[in-house]
Amino acid sequence: MGLLSDPYRRRALSRLILRLNTPLCILSYLAGLGWFLGLASPPFTLRSYMSENAMGSTMVEEQFVFGERALSYAREFAGHKKKVGGIPVAWLEKTMWNLGLEVYKQPFSRTLPFPDETRERYMVKGTNVYGILRAPRAASTESLVLSVPCSMGQHNNQAVGLMLALASYFRGQIYWAKDIIFLVNEHDLIGMEAWLEAYHDVNVTEVLSSGMLGRAGAIQAAVSLELSSDVITSFDVAVEGLNGQLPNLDLVNLFYAFCQKNGLLCTIQGKLQRTDWDTLPAYVHSLQTLLLMVLKQGSGRPQGDHGLFLRYHIEAITVRGINSFRQYKYDMGTMGKTLEGMFRKLNNLLERLHQSYFFYLLPSLARFVSIGVYMPAVGGLVLVLVLKISPVPQLQGEWESSGLQQGQA
Amino acid sequence: MAGAAGVLGLLLLLLLGSLGGCGGSTAPPRDSLREELLLSPLPSGDLAATFQFRARWDSELHREGGGPLTLLPAVSHYRLFPKALGQLLSKYLVRELHLSLTQGFWRTRTWGQPYLQAPAGAELWVWFQDSVTDVDKAWKELSNILSGIFCASLNFIDSTNTVTPTASFKPLGLANVTDYHLLRYAVLPREVVCTENLTPWKKLLPCGSKAGLAVLLKAERLFHTSYHSQAVHIRPICRDASCLSVSWELRQTLTVVFDTFSIGQGKRDWSLFKMFSRTVTEACPLASESKIYVDISSKTQENELLEVTPPPLSVHEASVQGDRRTYAVYDLLSPFLFNVSRSLNVQLKWKRPQDSLDLSTPVLHAQRYVSGYGLQTGEISTLIYNTHPYRAFPVILLETVPWYLRLYVHTLVITTKGKENKPSYIHYQPAKDRRRPHLLEMLIQLPANSVTKITIQFERALLKWTEYTPDPNHGFYVSPSVLSALVPSVIAMKAEDAEQSPLFTSLFPSSDGSSYFVRLYTEPLLVNLPTPDFSMPYNVICLTCTVVAVCYGSFYNLLTRTFHVEEPNRGGLAKRLANIIRKVRGVPPL
Numbered sequence: 001m002g003l004l005s006d007p008y009r010r011r012a013l014s015r016l017i018l019r020l021n022t023p024l025c026i027l028s029y030l031a032g033l034g035w036f037l038g039l040a041s042p043p044f045t046l047r048s049y050m051s052e053n054a055m056g057s058t059m060v061e062e063q064f065v066f067g068e069r070a071l072s073y074a075r076e077f078a079g080h081k082k083k084v085g086g087i088p089v090a091w092l093e094k095t096m097w098n099l100g101l102e103v104y105k106q107p108f109s110r111t112l113p114f115p116d117e118t119r120e121r122y123m124v125k126g127t128n129v130y131g132i133l134r135a136p137r138a139a140s141t142e143s144l145v146l147s148v149p150c151s152m153g154q155h156n157n158q159a160v161g162l163m164l165a166l167a168s169y170f171r172g173q174i175y176w177a178k179d180i181i182f183l184v185n186e187h188d189l190i191g192m193e194a195w196l197e198a199y200h201d202v203n204v205t206e207v208l209s210s211g212m213l214g215r216a217g218a219i220q221a222a223v224s225l226e227l228s229s230d231v232i233t234s235f236d237v238a239v240e241g242l243n244g245q246l247p248n249l250d251l252v253n254l255f256y257a258f259c260q261k262n263g264l265l266c267t268i269q270g271k272l273q274r275t276d277w278d279t280l281p282a283y284v285h286s287l288q289t290l291l292l293m294v295l296k297q298g299s300g301r302p303q304g305d306h307g308l309f310l311r312y313h314i315e316a317i318t319v320r321g322i323n324s325f326r327q328y329k330y331d332m333g334t335m336g337k338t339l340e341g342m343f344r345k346l347n348n349l350l351e352r353l354h355q356s357y358f359f360y361l362l363p364s365l366a367r368f369v370s371i372g373v374y375m376p377a378v379g380g381l382v383l384v385l386v387l388k389i390s391p392v393p394q395l396q397g398e399w400e401s402s403g404l405q406q407g408q409a
Numbered sequence: 410m411a412g413a414a415g416v417l418g419l420l421l422l423l424l425l426g427s428l429g430g431c432g433g434s435t436a437p438p439r440d441s442l443r444e445e446l447l448l449s450p451l452p453s454g455d456l457a458a459t460f461q462f463r464a465r466w467d468s469e470l471h472r473e474g475g476g477p478l479t480l481l482p483a484v485s486h487y488r489l490f491p492k493a494l495g496q497l498l499s500k501y502l503v504r505e506l507h508l509s510l511t512q513g514f515w516r517t518r519t520w521g522q523p524y525l526q527a528p529a530g531a532e533l534w535v536w537f538q539d540s541v542t543d544v545d546k547a548w549k550e551l552s553n554i555l556s557g558i559f560c561a562s563l564n565f566i567d568s569t570n571t572v573t574p575t576a577s578f579k580p581l582g583l584a585n586v587t588d589y590h591l592l593r594y595a596v597l598p599r600e601v602v603c604t605e606n607l608t609p610w611k612k613l614l615p616c617g618s619k620a621g622l623a624v625l626l627k628a629e630r631l632f633h634t635s636y637h638s639q640a641v642h643i644r645p646i647c648r649d650a651s652c653l654s655v656s657w658e659l660r661q662t663l664t665v666v667f668d669t670f671s672i673g674q675g676k677r678d679w680s681l682f683k684m685f686s687r688t689v690t691e692a693c694p695l696a697s698e699s700k701i702y703v704d705i706s707s708k709t710q711e712n713e714l715l716e717v718t719p720p721p722l723s724v725h726e727a728s729v730q731g732d733r734r735t736y737a738v739y740d741l742l743s744p745f746l747f748n749v750s751r752s753l754n755v756q757l758k759w760k761r762p763q764d765s766l767d768l769s770t771p772v773l774h775a776q777r778y779v780s781g782y783g784l785q786t787g788e789i790s791t792l793i794y795n796t797h798p799y800r801a802f803p804v805i806l807l808e809t810v811p812w813y814l815r816l817y818v819h820t821l822v823i824t825t826k827g828k829e830n831k832p833s834y835i836h837y838q839p840a841k842d843r844r845r846p847h848l849l850e851m852l853i854q855l856p857a858n859s860v861t862k863i864t865i866q867f868e869r870a871l872l873k874w875t876e877y878t879p880d881p882n883h884g885f886y887v888s889p890s891v892l893s894a895l896v897p898s899v900i901a902m903k904a905e906d907a908e909q910s911p912l913f914t915s916l917f918p919s920s921d922g923s924s925y926f927v928r929l930y931t932e933p934l935l936v937n938l939p940t941p942d943f944s945m946p947y948n949v950i951c952l953t954c955t956v957v958a959v960c961y962g963s964f965y966n967l968l969t970r971t972f973h974v975e976e977p978n979r980g981g982l983a984k985r986l987a988n989i990i991r992k993v994r995g996v997p998p999l
């Protein structure tokens with residue numbers, strides 16, 4: 001440690017910092033910024049991999065074939081929703097009962113602090129309907145959630161249909177170890193928060209709701225599904241949650257793995273990933289994806305209904321079906337197979353997801369940047385402050401000595 | 410002379426032989442076996458099958474040297490009673506033993522009140538005789554031996570999960586002294602039941618699984634069910650109504666619930682062959698009674714809702730759990746049963762589909778869950794529902810919470826219909842870290858048609874890093890809590906003779922006809938404790954070594970380095986070169 005214990009060296013160093021203070025600050029700022037912009041390029045990114053052993057090794061054949069049933073449920077749901085003008089509670093209850101689930105409903109209401117723009121109302125009233133598939137020979141200690149928001153108009157009808165078809169398929173299987181809760185929530189985020197608060201029996205946002213009757217133990221993971229068309233061209237995943245919290249990276253990797261297995265096109269931030277990694281346009285594309293994710297995290301707004309689960313230590317993602325002007329379309333059967341595969345893998349979990357990263361940035365679905373790699377960018381910016389204050393003791397010493405001399409003289 | 414003596418001897422022998430034979434035929438049988446299968450359709454459409462095998466062993470009372478009256482099996486001649494359990498009773502001076510292994514959870518709200526309920530996992534509770542000197546030692550040895558007999562991990566029962574309840578578990582058999590210090594209770598919620606546990610259980614049956622009702626117990630179909638519970642209950646009972654002598658009773662019960670939705674593809678019809686892939690061909694030759702009961706109460710209520718084939722030879726009416734119920738009886742020992750076909754395959758067909766959403770809820774049911782989120786605090790909430798329209802009754806709640814969830818009893822709140830409800834009896838034993846769990850027993854009055862909510866807050870402890878299991882993020886289990894109540898019944902039930910009535914009505918002693926005893930268990934809970942990052946010990950070692958090496962070196966330097974003045978001297982070429990290198994390095998020259 002000759003550098004710090006040698007008084008000559010120390011003085012030389014501090015004089016250097018003092019003399020070159022501004023250039024050094026500018027340099028470290030630019031280094032931090034450059035590091036951040038370089039995060040999207042190949043040297044900084046790693047290929048995604050499954051960290052959790054329980055989710056890696058099983059290769060099962062998905063057998064979901066109820067695509068037609070999903071479409072017919074979707075039509076019925078759309079018709080009843082139009083007739084009732086909101087969530088068709090009675091029809092949902094009866095349909096879920098006939099599928100063999102335990103059905104419960106939860107009415108809730110909330111007075112908004114500001115009136116809602118579209119309808120100029122203060123009071124929001126709604127009902128959540130959920131059915132629980134009880135796993136055979138399990139004591140209801142753990143569960144998974146598949147939630148579908150019930151939106152106004154023509155949105156998300158096919159999502160409800162697919163959920164009901166999946167419920168009817170799951171009901172006949174013997175391999176479930178965790179209960180599965182199929183939830184249809186009204187008013188998107190308000191309904192979701194009302195359901196979560198009633199389930200955990202807390203009062204965070206002062207939503208008034210009747211108590212929850214049906215429970216299924218501790219929720220391990222959740223998937224929120226949004227689908228507004230009969231066929232899709234790609235599946236989009238949204239990860240950013242409330243206050244920028246992110247789910248475990250393993251859940252995103254799970255989604256990507258199953259999309260690849262079933263040949264489904266998957267996107268993130270609405271952007272398809274490119275296969276060429278070394279060209280400039282690819283780099284710009286990755287950087288755009290990364291910056292979009294940073295912006296969305298920074299806004300603090302949850303990008304889907306899944307964002308509200310993260311506070312309760314439940315890993316969740318939102319999967320959206322996008323129907324754009326592409327040639328090749330995927331039908332309900334393929335979507336159902338992907339979701340079935342995801343749920344079967346989640347069923348295999350022995351522990352809560354904890355092996356993979358909780359803080360990451362995604363320049364694309366196949367690559368990620370972990371916190372250990374993007375932190376130096378922040379470090380570069382903080383170094384500016386450190387450089388600014390580090391010669392202060394030296395300066396103080398000089399002022400004191402000069403002051404003394406002046407005082408003496 | 411010899412011929413006459415020989416004839417006399419033969420006559421004597423014959424006489425003695427006949428006397429002996431007469432004596433043998435007039436002596437009462439020492440033990441008896443009854444077997445029974447009860448098939449009851451549940452309100453949600455599933456089917457519950459309850460097997461009960463009862464062996465009654467007429468042993469003698471035994472007085473140990475003038476001391477207190479001790480019940481001991483007198484001799485070691487075992488016929489129907491299994492020797493493994495009989496030896497246990499005499500060695501550890503056990504008065505009552507109840508062991509159950511369950512996988513699944515009995516959903517009281519949709520399935521109705523169970524005849525015999527058991528908590529998820531393994532449960533063992535034992536009443537010892539009062540002549541036992543060290544109850545804890547006997548308990549530990551007994552649980553280890555049972556673990557070997559039943560191939561279950563009961564050896565994990567130790568002081569951290571054993572409690573001594575004061576009011577919840579009264580003896581089910583004869584008892585004159587009930588000092589609760591002789592009782593031990595433990596639950597292992599993480600245990601599973603598999604074929605390894607079923608096989609030793611079946612081996613205790615006198616006929617094994619070769620004859621009688623036990624042929625239906627094939628593991629492949631039994632483990633395709635929604636709920637599986639097998640239990641062993643040993644207790645002393647009165648031999649007859651006058652209760653002059655005492656017998657030992659061993660009941661082996663097995664309850665399974667078949668999910669008719671997935672088996673029958675939507676239709677709720679069932680048959681013995683569809684469920685068990687076997688039919689019954691004969692009764693167990695050692696059994697004195699062998700019957701199958703099918704609950705056909707729905708048939709008489711509304712006109713012809715269901716149909717049972719083959720038509721039963723007799724119908725039995727009983728008031729069970731406050732309800733009038735009708736049972737179709739198939740007596741396997743009656744000669745008329747196997748007239749038509751060699752095997753008996755009971756079938757039930759529903760004529761009309763059941764109404765969907767109006768299930769009759771049972772009078773008492775409960776639910777338990779963890780409120781709150783985060784890894785620091787939480788709250789255990791129990792909801793108890795009393796759906797009786799006008800009668801209130803008390804219930805005893807027993808909660809056993811492991812020591813690493815530190816309960817704060819001052820936060821215990823019991824509310825009914827918005828008002829505070831004070832329990833009339835509370836027994837609380839706080840936990841000792843790593844020694845014993847929390848025990849909370851309360852007697853709570855439930856008003857009619859109400860929901861009672863009991864909440865208690867806890868804090869999650871940080872365990873020592875060697876105490877974590879290999880899967881700490883799975884969570885830690887909290888045993889199910891026990892609710893014991895005397896539920897008032899709608900109709901008056903008359904007390905029936907234990908020997909004549911079916912087995913499923915006589916497990917719990919009923920004192921009067923106006924109420925029946927119910928024991929309910931709530932769900933086990935899974936709670937996450939704060940877990941450290943287990944790679945940290947390596948990181949800490951690296952960091953500590955680096956800091957020690959670097960800091961220690963420089964500090965030593967600072968403290969002990971002295972400076973000397975050196976005269977500059979001009980040396981040879983080598984010295985000059987060395988000085989140049991030294992100047993570059995910044996070290997004072999030679």
